[in-house]
Amino acid sequence: MKHLLFIIVSMLIVGCSASNPYNDEKMYDLASQFKDLSQTVDGAIKFGEVTVETGQQALERVSVEQPDKVAPFAEYVIKVELQGDNAVLLLCDDNIALIEDAGCNAVLDKVYWQVLNPNSCVITLDSHQLCK
Template identity: 35%
Template sequence: MAKITAKTSVLISLLLISLVGCNSLPKDKDPEVMYDLASRLKHLATAVDGLVKFGGGDKLSKDELLLAAVKNEPSKLQFLEGYTTKVNIEGNNTAILICRNETAVVEDAGCTAASDVQHWQASQPAACSFTLTLAQICQ
């Protein structure tokens, strides 16, 4: 029977730690998770934008606006759990920003067809504040 030495045990432990570390991305850096989040946010941002432009959404609180955008089905907002969600209304244009720990993750204007800003891909973390100028991109 082979005897495992302390040196072998340490090497095996280091190998296992490195394998686990290589295969586990933080949730906010996992592309599959982030692209799904951005896609869901795009649909929500479009609905919010429509409510503000055509449905009196500008008179609602942020929470009421988000709930109205999903037709009062709170389960459709579960993807936002664990994130800070901000809504920006400029005139009749809107944007939604999702952050975690005061760091911007994804930002989307409701007036555009594509997902707008993938902050999670930036080399340096961005502060949890809006970067889109709605008057320019929503012409």
């Protein structure tokens, strides 16, 4: 009976840990750095000396000028979308959205790593509503 209880508890622990491969502590730290990156990219668009045409160009400029801001995300996909003069960034692990943020405000806008959805690496935020 003790062995059966041990097996059931072990399976529950493994099942729960396998359902979300992202450690909350690590991801909250990454989210803080991502918020900083989104504000930096947004600032490069609004106040940079060189005009950028796309969000990807703004991210590339930040990568060259401040590589430490982008370094923590080397193993991830970063999507950037310009919405007017605002930047919206999305961090993905392959095709799974993890964090989404508009760089114009002081809050982290969306956290997705706690409920993972395949094929969700698509920007959904509307900066016109968030950046007033």
